[in-house]
Amino acid sequence: MDAKDKTNAVRKPREKRAWYQAAFALGLNAWLPAWFKGEIFQGGVKGVCVPALNCYSCPSALGACPIGALQNSFGGLRFNLSVAEKKFGLYVAGFLGAVGSVVGRMPCGWICPFGFIQELLHKIPSPKVRLPHFMSYFRYVVLATMVVALPLLIVDQFGFGQTWFCKWICPAGTLEAGIPLVILNADLRGLIGFMYYWKIGLLVLFIGWFILSRRPFCRTVCPLGAIFGLFNKGSLFRMAVDDEKCTLCDKCYEDCPVEIKIYESPNTPDCVRCLKCVSSCKFGAISYEFLGKREVAQDLRLEGKT
């Protein structure tokens, strides 16, 4: 295999990312019989966390959403109640940290079904709106308040905390679980009230935003992306930009699904590591490194293609 063939072989997975996203979306929700029964999958493997915002009340979900599991741990952590289980969420936190230590925020770009849905909806022709960078800090506020502080500090009439993010915000739960379960299950249909309409309204707003802006939920709201992003600078997988080759043409910025200028900060917490920029760069300036192996996109100028 000559050098050119080798480079092309490396390019292939990046350019078929949508297929990987579709495969993971299906793979994480593979228990299809549940869709015909109006129930959710209840197998013993469902305690395995998945590195994606994939609601475990989606009828066919095979694994546990780590953000839901984390809130449940914090909500149930009550030292003053003898019935409380006193689980600290170590399993979930350790899982998130281990995944983050290896690949950082890469699951957002390749695995998360809700990220995939946003990218698909953004393909609908419409005026497009760029998001100001300061909005990306809002996801840390959501993480600190809705996922950690409120479940820990605010208790219901039974003395337990609630899953605030799932209850008041998460549009993934509404889309993947709320709508299908209410359609399929007559008992649940009878329980619809204000909260259901609130979440449907929020989902509609989010869907409109997905069409207008690139992955706005991932960038401004998602607490899972906020956690994984914290590991981008310290993970085994690393992005790198060769300043000598970079011409600041901004092709990477134009193609980026989360609108970052990777040449300013290759391992920014905002990057979902989809590697689209590696394919976009015609100058071979952007590369990634994993376990000591570095891959660079082909320099098209050298091949006379530009």
Next chain:
Amino acid sequence: MRRKLPWVLLIVFLGIMVAGLLLGEYKTVLEKAVTVCLDCIGIG
């Protein structure tokens, strides 16, 4: 230069995960995951 930080982080978090598993947290997560989450679907 070989970076040590990611390996340290990985070992620490794997240790935390194993500690959680030994404390029976898998069962806790499983119990929640196999129950319809009314909050998630907007009925809670």
